[in-house]
Each structure stands twice: as structure tokens, then as C-alpha cells.
Amino acid sequence: MTLAASPIRFPDAASRTVMTRRAWWLVAMNFLVPGSAQVLAGDRRLGRFGLGATLTLWTLAVVALVVWLLWPTVIYTVVSTSITLWVIAALLLFYAVLWVVLTLDTLRLVRLVKTAPSARAWVALLSVALMVVLSGGAAYGAYFATTASGFLSSVFVAGPTEPPVDGRYNILLLGGDAGPDRDGMRPDSMSVVSIDAETGQAVTIGLPRDFVDVPFPEDSPLYQVYPEGYGAIDGCEVDVCQLNSIYTEVELKSPEMYPNAVSEGSEPGIEGMRDAAEGITGLTIQYYVLIDMQGFEQLIDALGGVDINVETRIPIGGDEDNNGVDGWIEPGQQHLNGYHALWYGRARYGVAGGDYERMQRQHNLEAAILEQFTPANVLTQFQGVASAGADTVKTDIPQSMLGYFVNLGLKTKELPIITVSLTPENGVDSAEDPDYEYVRQLIDQALVPPTAEPEDVG
Incomplete structure (x- = not known):
């Protein structure tokens, strides 16, 4: 035709x-x-x-x-x-x-x-x-x-990238909570996530908030003030000399210790916490992520909630005697909205195990979020996620590293997360006389597990 x-x-x-x-x-x-x-x-x-x-x-x-x-x-x-x-x-x-x-x-x-x-x-x-x-x-x-x-x-910042150290990226995760009864913000949850730069295998190290005599690397400005550990000799500049007080002290009392913090996408208090985490774990911390706990509630809601297997009854609000409790999160498989997910990871009073049990719940929550929040549901709810995330997350991870970490995170999602529990059950007494050499041994064993002995087939 x-x-x-x-x-x-x-x-x-x-x-x-x-x-x-x-x-x-x-x-x-x-x-x-x-x-x-x-x-x-x-x-x-x-x-x-x-x-x-x-x-x-x-x-x-x-x-x-x-x-x-x-x-x-x-x-x-x-x-x-x-x-x-x-x-x-x-x-x-x-x-x-x-x-x-x-x-x-x-x-x-x-x-x-x-x-x-x-x-x-x-x-x-x-x-x-x-x-x-x-x-x-x-x-x-x-x-x-x-x-x-x-x-x-x-x-995210536009700063330079950091190389892996010993084949790993170590990221400090801070959950911040600035309550009306506090002078400034104080991190309520602290952990270090160490990720293998090739395989994506992640090791989570929960840091008890009541660690005392916290050591600092020798090149840290805090080491010059506390060479024997935080508050070990003459006390500190705030009321309680424990790990989560370091942020408050540096941010409110001694921000001049870290003069370049703000220009590099951080804060003096965060840099003090980074040095403390390095002193405790013996790891080089390349990046940090600070999550505001109130904004965390909005973020979970934006993503449609999270499924958690609640092992014990969790009070919402109240004190150690369960006075003033506003409600309960009941045991069993639960779909939690942002408000209830926040209290699941936050509740400290009226629950057996205290801070250590709370650290385990926070780990459970992190694992559930990693498993359930896929790129697909993040994209479908992106406007809400972006709105909540901009007010919720602060980090010094540069934009140029995002592609690498997204790809690495997809590998991490496919592997079981290894947890290092720094609890009395594991021989760590954080509130009395912590043995930091032993803490580092536990971490090293998790990062580089011993090779299994070959079986005797003769």
C-alpha cells in the first residue's frame, strides 16, 4: 500500500x-x-x-x-x-x-x-x-x-565521603528526647551499627544509657578533661555522670570543644557522643544518625505502622509504680501506630528488666522497621515520609554516599542482624564498674566470629 x-x-x-x-x-x-x-x-x-x-x-x-x-x-x-x-x-x-x-x-x-x-x-x-x-x-x-x-x-549534607575502616562502616544511632523536665536534649537510646562494606552484614551494639566512667580516645578533647573516664575523678558538669549526659554537658557547657561541628553537619553534643561511642567500642565511627523521638511517631504513621510481637505488657506513661498510666500495649502480635510504637521502644518504668529490657525492645523495633519498610511502601507514602523525616532525622551522611548505602542496605535486609547485648547477663555491669576491655572483646567476637574448627573425619 x-x-x-x-x-x-x-x-x-x-x-x-x-x-x-x-x-x-x-x-x-x-x-x-x-x-x-x-x-x-x-x-x-x-x-x-x-x-x-x-x-x-x-x-x-x-x-x-x-x-x-x-x-x-x-x-x-x-x-x-x-x-x-x-x-x-x-x-x-x-x-x-x-x-x-x-x-x-x-x-x-x-x-x-x-x-x-x-x-x-x-x-x-x-x-x-x-x-x-x-x-x-x-x-x-x-x-x-x-x-x-x-x-x-x-x-543529608554535601560533605566528603569516608572510607570503610577494617572493611566496615560504623554508624552511631541516637534517639533524642527533649522533655519538659530536661535541660536540653538527652539521648534516650544509643547504639552503634557496624556494617560489612561488602556483604551488608550488620552488627548492632546497644549502648546502655547508664554507662559510667566512659573512656574517650586520646585525640578527643574530652580525653583532656576526663583522662580516666567521664566523671571518674572529680565528677562532671551535669547532675549525673553517665553516657547519655555527655551530649547535654558538651552541648550546653562546652560547645567550644568541637568548633567545626555545626559547619560539618553535626553538633558539639553529637561529636561528644561519637567520641564516647568510639571509646566504649574501640571502633571508628564514620557517621551518625540522630532521630527525634517525637518525629519518629510521625514517621511510623507516615509508613502505615509497624508489626511487632509484644512479649510483655507495656505501660504508656506512668512511673515505676505504674501511677498515671494512660494505657497499655498488650502482649501478642500487634500492629502499632506511631504513638504506640514510640512507647513500645520508650517505656522504662513498670516493666521488668528496666533499661536492658528496653534496649531489647528498641532492637526489636529497629529490626521490624528494617524488615517491613521496603522501598515500595516508602515511595507510595513518600510525601508523608519526607515531611516527617525532614523534622525527624539529622545526619552527617553525605548525599554522595546515599546510593552506596541504599544498595548496602538492601543486602543487609536479606541477612540476619547480629546483636551485641551489653547487659549483666553478658557480664557487663554498665552502672557500677564496667570492664571496657571485656566490652571490646564481645564486640570483636561479633564482628569477626571465630572460624569453626574442621571436623575430625579420620
């Missing part, structure tokens, strides 16, 4: 059957290969432009798929950089506008008045619906990209 005889470009306008069939073909072509309808039946210049843009988009999609299959970290890095996200948003807006123009031009080419009266409304409705799918999807993608860019810029 020659082009001159083509019913697409040169239809029999007197035949409603031909014009109706042609209309359906043009609408389908505009959706499947934007620009092709114009190349065959209308303005070829516009068609060639639209077709070129379509083929370019397909090429980029294929290249991205191949790179993601072979080098996923590259893709994760690209989509976790603010500048790149703005470029993606601009491209998506371009395609959103282009698809609107091509769809409206396709409706012009259809010549609805020449089609069968019964088909006209359906052709128009289908064209508009497909335009909403293409252009609306692209516009939402652009909005998503700009929102993600703003979230990343507000949470």
Missing part, C-alpha cells in the same frame, strides 16, 4: 466507518508511540520532534534498566542527588507538556465530526484519559523528584 493510498493520511472522509477506525488507530498510536500519529497523518515536523523525544526516553529507560541490573549503586546514586533530581524533574515536565500538545493535536487529526456519532464521545474520553495517564504521571514524577530533592537537601 502506497502512502498516497494510506487511509491514515488520506482517508475517505465521506466514510464514517473509515474515519472511525482511523480515529481509534490515531489515539492508540499517540499513546503507544507519541509522535507517530503526527508523522503518519499530520504535521510531520511536530511528529518527528515528538517521535525523537519518545525514542530518546525509551533509550534512557533501557540504559537505566541495564545499569540497574549490572551496577545498581550507580542508579541509586543518580536518583539520590539533589541536582540530578531537579534535572529529572525538568525532563518529566517537558514530557508532560509534550504529551498534552501531541494529544490535543491528535484529537484535531481525528476529525471527530467525521466519525460515527456513537463513537465520538468514547474517542474523546479515551484520548483525555490516556493524556492524564501520560502527562499526569510525568507531572507527578516531577513533583516527586522536587520533593525528594528538598528532603535530601534538608537531611
Whole structure:
């Protein structure tokens, strides 16, 4: 069939059957290969432009798929950089506008008045619906990209990357709680997550908040003040000389100890806690993550809650005698919203085991979040996550490392998390006379477990 005889470009306008069939073909072509309808039946210049843009988009999609299959970290890095996200948003807006123009031009080419009266409304409705799918999807993608860019810029810094030490990345996790009865914020939960830089195997080390005589590395400014450990000789500058008081003391009393903290995306109190964690564990802490516990409630709600197997009845509020309790989290498999998840990990009074039992619950909560919160449900609830996260999370992890850590985190998700419990049951008395050499031995054994002896097969 020659082009001159083509019913697409040169239809029999007197035949409603031909014009109706042609209309359906043009609408389908505009959706499947934007620009092709114009190349065959209308303005070829516009068609060639639209077709070129379509083929370019397909090429980029294929290249991205191949790179993601072979080098996923590259893709994760690209989509976790603010500048790149703005470029993606601009491209998506371009395609959103282009698809609107091509769809409206396709409706012009259809010549609805020449089609069968019964088909006209359906052709128009289908064209508009497909335009909403293409252009609306692209516009939402652009909005998503700009929102993600703003979230990343507000949470993550633009500083230099840090290499792994002994093949591991060690991250200090702090759960901050600034209550009305406290002078400043005091971390209520502290742990170090050590992640194998190749396999993603994670080891979680819970740090009891009541550690005393906390040692510091010799290059720490706190070592110059407390060479025998925090408050070991003449006390400290706050009321209780234990681990979680270090943040308060440094932040409120001695911020000059860490003059570069703020410019490097941190705080003096956080840097003091980092030095304390290094002194306790013997590890080099490359990064920190501080989570505001009130914002944590909003974050869990944004993600739809979390499933937890509650082992013992947990009071909400109240004191050590359970006076003033506002409610209970009952034992059994529970789906907790943000408020109840916060109290599950936070409750200290009226529960057997005290701080040590609370540390175990916090570990259970971290493990449940890691298991249940997949990239898919984060993406579907991203606006809420971004809104909560911007006010909830503070970290010095640079944007340039996000792609690497996302890829590493996916590996971590597939492996069991190893836990180091620094509790009396494990021989660690944090509140009386902790043996920090023994603490480091426990950690070393978890990071580099002894090789099993070969069986005697003789």
C-alpha cells in the first residue's frame, strides 16, 4: 500500500466507518508511540520532534534498566542527588507538556465530526484519559523528584565521603528526647551499627544509657578533661555522670570543644557522643544518625505502622509504680501506630528488666522497621515520609554516599542482624564498674566470629 493510498493520511472522509477506525488507530498510536500519529497523518515536523523525544526516553529507560541490573549503586546514586533530581524533574515536565500538545493535536487529526456519532464521545474520553495517564504521571514524577530533592537537601549534607575502616562502616544511632523536665536534649537510646562494606552484614551494639566512667580516645578533647573516664575523678558538669549526659554537658557547657561541628553537619553534643561511642567500642565511627523521638511517631504513621510481637505488657506513661498510666500495649502480635510504637521502644518504668529490657525492645523495633519498610511502601507514602523525616532525622551522611548505602542496605535486609547485648547477663555491669576491655572483646567476637574448627573425619 502506497502512502498516497494510506487511509491514515488520506482517508475517505465521506466514510464514517473509515474515519472511525482511523480515529481509534490515531489515539492508540499517540499513546503507544507519541509522535507517530503526527508523522503518519499530520504535521510531520511536530511528529518527528515528538517521535525523537519518545525514542530518546525509551533509550534512557533501557540504559537505566541495564545499569540497574549490572551496577545498581550507580542508579541509586543518580536518583539520590539533589541536582540530578531537579534535572529529572525538568525532563518529566517537558514530557508532560509534550504529551498534552501531541494529544490535543491528535484529537484535531481525528476529525471527530467525521466519525460515527456513537463513537465520538468514547474517542474523546479515551484520548483525555490516556493524556492524564501520560502527562499526569510525568507531572507527578516531577513533583516527586522536587520533593525528594528538598528532603535530601534538608537531611543529608554535601560533605566528603569516608572510607570503610577494617572493611566496615560504623554508624552511631541516637534517639533524642527533649522533655519538659530536661535541660536540653538527652539521648534516650544509643547504639552503634557496624556494617560489612561488602556483604551488608550488620552488627548492632546497644549502648546502655547508664554507662559510667566512659573512656574517650586520646585525640578527643574530652580525653583532656576526663583522662580516666567521664566523671571518674572529680565528677562532671551535669547532675549525673553517665553516657547519655555527655551530649547535654558538651552541648550546653562546652560547645567550644568541637568548633567545626555545626559547619560539618553535626553538633558539639553529637561529636561528644561519637567520641564516647568510639571509646566504649574501640571502633571508628564514620557517621551518625540522630532521630527525634517525637518525629519518629510521625514517621511510623507516615509508613502505615509497624508489626511487632509484644512479649510483655507495656505501660504508656506512668512511673515505676505504674501511677498515671494512660494505657497499655498488650502482649501478642500487634500492629502499632506511631504513638504506640514510640512507647513500645520508650517505656522504662513498670516493666521488668528496666533499661536492658528496653534496649531489647528498641532492637526489636529497629529490626521490624528494617524488615517491613521496603522501598515500595516508602515511595507510595513518600510525601508523608519526607515531611516527617525532614523534622525527624539529622545526619552527617553525605548525599554522595546515599546510593552506596541504599544498595548496602538492601543486602543487609536479606541477612540476619547480629546483636551485641551489653547487659549483666553478658557480664557487663554498665552502672557500677564496667570492664571496657571485656566490652571490646564481645564486640570483636561479633564482628569477626571465630572460624569453626574442621571436623575430625579420620
